Amino acid sequence: MAEKEGKIKLLGCWASPFSRRVEMALKLKGIPYEYLEEALPNKSPLLLELNPIHKKVPVLVHNDKILPESHLILEYIDQTWSNNPILPQDPYEKAMARFWAKFIDEQILTVGFRSLVKAEKGREVAIEEAREKFAFLEKEVTGKDFFGGKTIGFVDMVAGSIIPFCLARLWEGMIIDVIPEDEFPELNRWIKNLKDIDCVRECIPHREKQIEHMMKVSERYKLA
Amino acid sequence: MADEVILLDLWASMFGMRTRIALAEKKVKYEYREEDLENKSSLLLEMNPVHKKIPVLIHNGKSVCESLIQVEYIDETWPGDNSLLPSDPYQRAHARFWGDFIDKKVNVTARRIWATKGEEQEASNELIEILKTLEAELGDKHYFGGETFGYVDIALIGFYSWFGVYDKFGNISIESECSKLIAWAKRCMQRESVAKALPETEKVTTFISQCLGLE
Numbered sequence: 001m002a003e004k005e006g007k008i009k010l011l012g013c014w015a016s017p018f019s020r021r022v023e024m025a026l027k028l029k030g031i032p033y034e035y036l037e038e039a040l041p042n043k044s045p046l047l048l049e050l051n052p053i054h055k056k057v058p059v060l061v062h063n064d065k066i067l068p069e070s071h072l073i074l075e076y077i078d079q080t081w082s083n084n085p086i087l088p089q090d091p092y093e094k095a096m097a098r099f100w101a102k103f104i105d106e107q108i109l110t111v112g113f114r115s116l117v118k119a120e121k122g123r124e125v126a127i128e129e130a131r132e133k134f135a136f137l138e139k140e141v142t143g144k145d146f147f148g149g150k151t152i153g154f155v156d157m158v159a160g161s162i163i164p165f166c167l168a169r170l171w172e173g174m175i176i177d178v179i180p181e182d183e184f185p186e187l188n189r190w191i192k193n194l195k196d197i198d199c200v201r202e203c204i205p206h207r208e209k210q211i212e213h214m215m216k217v218s219e220r221y222k223l224a
Numbered sequence: 225m226a227d228e229v230i231l232l233d234l235w236a237s238m239f240g241m242r243t244r245i246a247l248a249e250k251k252v253k254y255e256y257r258e259e260d261l262e263n264k265s266s267l268l269l270e271m272n273p274v275h276k277k278i279p280v281l282i283h284n285g286k287s288v289c290e291s292l293i294q295v296e297y298i299d300e301t302w303p304g305d306n307s308l309l310p311s312d313p314y315q316r317a318h319a320r321f322w323g324d325f326i327d328k329k330v331n332v333t334a335r336r337i338w339a340t341k342g343e344e345q346e347a348s349n350e351l352i353e354i355l356k357t358l359e360a361e362l363g364d365k366h367y368f369g370g371e372t373f374g375y376v377d378i379a380l381i382g383f384y385s386w387f388g389v390y391d392k393f394g395n396i397s398i399e400s401e402c403s404k405l406i407a408w409a410k411r412c413m414q415r416e417s418v419a420k421a422l423p424e425t426e427k428v429t430t431f432i433s434q435c436l437g438l439e
Contacts, residue, residue, distance in 0.1 A: 053325065053357070065314045067314070067317050068321065069324060071324075072317040072321055072324070073317075075313075075316075075317065075320075076313050076314065076316075076317045079313035079316070080313050091297050091301045092301075094296075094297075094300070095288045095294075095296070096288075098290075098293045098296070099288075099290055099293055102290060103274060107274075136273075
């Protein structure tokens with residue numbers, strides 16, 4: 001099939017959960033790719049050329065096709081390489097997966113990072129507000145091995161790249177525990193399940209490096 | 225078994241307009257229920273507990289939230305002859321990119337024009353730039369997707385009914401700055417699905433003026 005042939009290049013950043021989740025999908029489907037590391041926050045001319053509108057990683061290049069935005073890339077990969085599907089076929093289940101992915105990248109990222117770092121009403125309030133949002137995810141993953149069911153899927157890659165290996169490292173650096181096991185047993189169980197999956201394990205950034213990175217990012221964000 | 229489709233919505237919502245247009249394009253029969261956002265119905269709170277926002281599409285008792293997710297859902301559930309999204313994965317991604325752009329850029333910036341004090345000038349200048357970017361993407365095409373009306377047109381057209389608000393509060397004239405986009409909007413308004421879904425601009429402008437206590 002012509003569409004699957006050809007070279008894949010991925011422009012990413014080791015610390016970016018958005019680029020890590022694309023790598024998870026490529027590895028799950030056994031798709032070889034050339035990885036190009038962006039030395040953020042400096043943006044290379046290549047990045048600015050490939051993604052002039054948002055100027056962000058990840059960007060996937062497949063033959064002459066250029067794709068920015070991690071959700072779009074994940075869906076493109078899933079539609080082009082049909083082995084090990086990450087999105088359900090059923091339109092309703094698919095809509096739910098897209099809904100949760102949007103919730104995670106918008107709401108969870110806000111409460112798990114932005115609101116916590118700024119802590120305009122104090123840290124305790126920020127943590128409480130974060131827990132209210134995480135409670136929705138706790139409910140969603142209850143009784144399931146993964147958000148995708150028996151195997152990992154789209155939502156697992158979105159949540160899995162952001163929560164345990166990005167936000168949780170920020171929280172470690174801040175010496176807080178936003179999703180303690182006694183309050184969020186299902187989410188913690190899901191995190192343990194994730195770590196057993198090869199394509200996830202291969203995409204986990206180095207812990208100490210990531211903690212240091214997240215603390216730097218949070219300082220920059222506070223001053224912005 | 226007949227489909228039961230309910231849409232919880234607000235007449236002035238540019239997001240709700242997307243879902244109304246998609247349902248009409250696919251000739252899906254549905255029950256429209258107007259929500260009072262000051263007094264949200266128990267059905268709304270039950271069907272969208274995460275965001276408590278409209279529009280909410282309820283299909284045979286199951287709710288789908290977020291307007292662009294609803295448009296895709298409608299396209300996939302009622303395929304018919306007229307696809308709202310291309311079938312090619314790359315073209316699909318391209319369409320969804322612009323839908324996402326509209327959500328991230330148009331909405332957030334446009335709101336600042338009337339909802340935030342002191343930011344009208346800056347926000348309206350930014351909005352014009354954003355609309356020009358969209359104009360460039362449209363180019364000389366009939367619609368954003370080419371010859372057929374689709375997802376990106378649906379994502380953007382609802383904002384057209386709000387252009388009067390942005391003109392008034394931002395002290396700009398979108399028509400003189402983005403004439404190609406206005407021409408596109410008028411083409412869309414020729415479609416019955418769009419004409420029925422969009423309220424008159426004056427009605428939206430009066431509504432917002434009243435909300436702000438200016439009329």
